[in-house]
Amino acid sequence: MARVDKELEQYRQLMTVPNVFENGFSLSTFFGVMFIALVMVPGSLYMELLAGQGIGSSAQWVTVILFMEIAKRANAKLSRAQLFVLFYLSGTIIGQGGGLLWTQFLVRSDAALGAGLSGAFPIWVAPSDPAAYENRTFFQAAWLPAIGLIFFRMFFGRLDNMVLGYGLFRLTSDIEKLPFPLAPVGAQGMLALSDDLEWKAQVQG
Structure with missing residues (x-):
């Protein structure tokens, strides 16, 4: 008779x-x-440049809760799937970081100039020509190598995430059926918000 792990079964039955x-x-x-x-996103970029760190994962929950409150007052309905899409997209967009905005700040910062790094950054990080910063725009030829590197990383990052990340997740979750102890935490938070929204909609209806 196979031994049953009670703690493992408890995790599997959470969701x-x-x-x-x-x-x-x-x-x-x-x-x-x-x-x-x-x-x-502008608020996250401002916080990152001002304090050295972004808004973090709190922006995801702020966005979801804000739209829930708007939906309540507009007598609209947001399904669990819609809340999850908002939660996922907010984390994806805000999680990109400062990107070129942070890079152009770094290469011209007092710390970089004081360390003698002015002009030492490669062109695929930031332009070395000071004229590239006078127009205050990234839509110019000097920024093409840095922009190209960003698209390169985005493409292969998504490819890696879909092939290795999602593929290995399906292998461990659907085939091997391994538990993910921390996965239900965020999922149950989303379910609690959606259940609260559905309950209040039924009461008002």
């Missing part, structure tokens, strides 16, 4: 696989993405 999967991308999530791009 159950849903019977129906819904499409979470809609007009509401589109406005959510626009809000993230126009409000949360």
